[in-house]
Every structure is written in structure tokens, then in C-alpha cells.
Amino acid sequence: MLNYFGEEFDEPSCNGCDNCLSPRETWDATVSAQKFLSCVYRIQEKSGFGMGISHVAEVLTGAKTEKMRKFGHDAISTYGIGKEHDRAEWAAIGRELVRLGLLKQDAARFNALQLSAEGREALRSRQKVALTRAIQKVQSKQGKGELECDELLFEQLRGLRKKLADERNVPAYVVFSDVTLRHMAREYPTAPHEFARITGVGERKAADYATTFMAEIRDYLEENPRQVFATLPKGAAALDK
Incomplete structure (x- = not known):
């Protein structure tokens, strides 16, 4: 937030935010970080351009998809070397x-990843990287009280929402709430009439965002199986948990 308003704060700990007052446990993610950074580099080297987080996760876990074969990413050295984590964990x-700051996302190319100068140095020097313990436990299902959905698609839709919100200079929730994204990630709407039925989608938002979000969901389904979830109790779709 300080950066947003043009201010800087160089102290390693502000002692005022939730992260500093209640710090989470970290784990040594050096090996995992090296694999991810190396995979981003190898994809760029092979294709001449970067790919998004989800695709990098699929390369690392050895996904067998048409997109993987199309770009030849099943032949690069980092293909399938990360099976100690699932795709959601890698994402x-x-x-x-x-x-x-070890990776940059190119908003003009659908958040394609690129190594930053810091990321190149970390890869070259095998710099130690510590991540929060929550990342190691990402394989757990949705949080208590949250709507069950395809978690990987949900995270992908959140990334798209952030990109659109940044372009419009509005908070992410103005585009869609997390609840609405979770409904999308369990219903997989790919047609206008399906999208219009999603909780939290009105006529205006459907007109503004349906095409973009449906395209994202279609692309996801080309590489990932559709999951089936229990039918919601009557009236539960409207709950904002």
C-alpha cells in the first residue's frame, strides 16, 4: 500500500502489520524455488516466450496435455522433475x-512469467529461499466454511481477476467476489446462459466479463479434467461464507 501511494519503507519488519505481529512459520524452499525458476528459464529458452504459473506447474508435474506437446515442453529438462508437489502447490x-521479486508477470501477455534480475542471480548462485509454511500445506482443501470447488481453477480465476482489476484501477472484489469465483470453479460455465446463472453475476458484469472468464475456463478444461461436486442445498448458492 505504501508503494501504491509513492512511499517507500525499507525496514525488514514494520512491527505493525499482521504478518509482522503474527509471523507464519517458514520452510527451506531452496530446492523447490530452483526447480521453478529453472523451469521458467527453460520454457522461455524453448519457446522464445514465457508461460503462466499454471503451465509451469504442469511442466514440473509432468502433465500430458496437448498444449505441452504443441510447445515441446514435454522435452525440456525440467519436465516432470517436481512430483514432490502437486500442481496447486507449485502454483x-x-x-x-x-x-x-524473483519472478515478474507480464500483464500484457496474460501474466506470463519472466525471471527478474534477482531471480537470475538466485538461480545462478543457488540462493537460499524461505517460503511460508502455508505454501507447503496448500494441498489441503478449501478453508473452513468455504465453498468446495476446483482449487486450481479458482486460483487461476483469481489471477485473471487481479489482472482485470489492475487494468481498471479498482479493487479485485469490484470485478467478482471470491464466492463468485468459487461458483465458477465448480460449475465451469463456458456458455453465456451458464455464466449468467452464477451467483454474483448480474447483467452488467456478464456484459463486462463473461467473454474473458469463459475463455479462461475453456482453456483450463482443455488441459484439466472437470471435477464433480456434491449438489448444494437449496438456497446455499446465495450464501457468502
């Missing part, structure tokens, strides 16, 4: 590396 690790 979370990737987001942490972005937060730490």
Missing part, C-alpha cells in the same frame, strides 16, 4: 516467488 510456490 502457490510460483505466486510466492513473484511476491519475493
